[in-house]
Amino acid sequence: MAEMPSEVASSPTPAHGARRHQRTPPQVPPARRVPAEPADLASMHGRVVDHLGVRIASGELNGTIDPDQIGDELGVSRSLVRECLRTLAAKGMVRARQRTGTTVTDPSSWALLDEQVIRWRASGPWRFTQLEESLQLRERLEPLAASLIAARRPDHILAELSDATARIAHATAARDPQLMIEADTVFHKLLYVGSGNDMLARLAGTVQACLRVPDFQHYRHFTTDTANRHRSLLDLIRAGDRDGAERVCGELMDQTSQLFLGAQDTILGTEGVSPDERAG
8 A cells, every 4th residue: 555645745836925716726646545554543543634634725625525535545444534524624624514515614714723724724835825824913912922921920931931042042053943943933932821811822832833834944044133132032021021022022023024025035936936926
């Protein structure tokens, strides 16, 4: 039985800000079979869910879903496919009805803050839309989180922020991309966790998923200025300066947005996307 690759093949990228109804998603290679692993059904379930989620998010799998056909394509049982579809239904990506069967829903119905949905959208042809929307959300909420955490200053969060800041500085000096990604992700996630606002804290996983998508990692810059801004934000939080923390966090987000906009053409150019395709 042929093995399914660990990652679904990437598709050509649409123009920045393109929406689902504006363009037909590019053709995606046929589904590969998933090797049977009866001793690890939980892993099999997760792999099939991930595979279907990527295909739905890319637009390749749409309309009515035939569990028998999916089972044959992937080499798994019909009952497993149905279990996986129930998982996707809980994320709003499919809907099951008696007469019409299971159908893919409009993206407006999806759980767009779900960590898996973020990753699936960010892996397909609409990935720049996912990144842009994520940044827009963070631009508004992260400065608020920084202000709230400055008012509370919980010792354990301050200690973890200090450690993350030190690792950001070390990664910058060493030009270590993996360490930079990990430390920066921890730092920004802690702002939400330590805010004292349960709704913001629930977004910590969402932020982590946004920071770990491949294209976001593509434009991380190893600059002393970036490391210093993180240090300044930590110092303001420690001092209980809510306004200052909110301001500097806003500056960090502005810098991130500018890096994203500036790097977008480079990423698209590397992938051979023509100017006409970029313009939509």
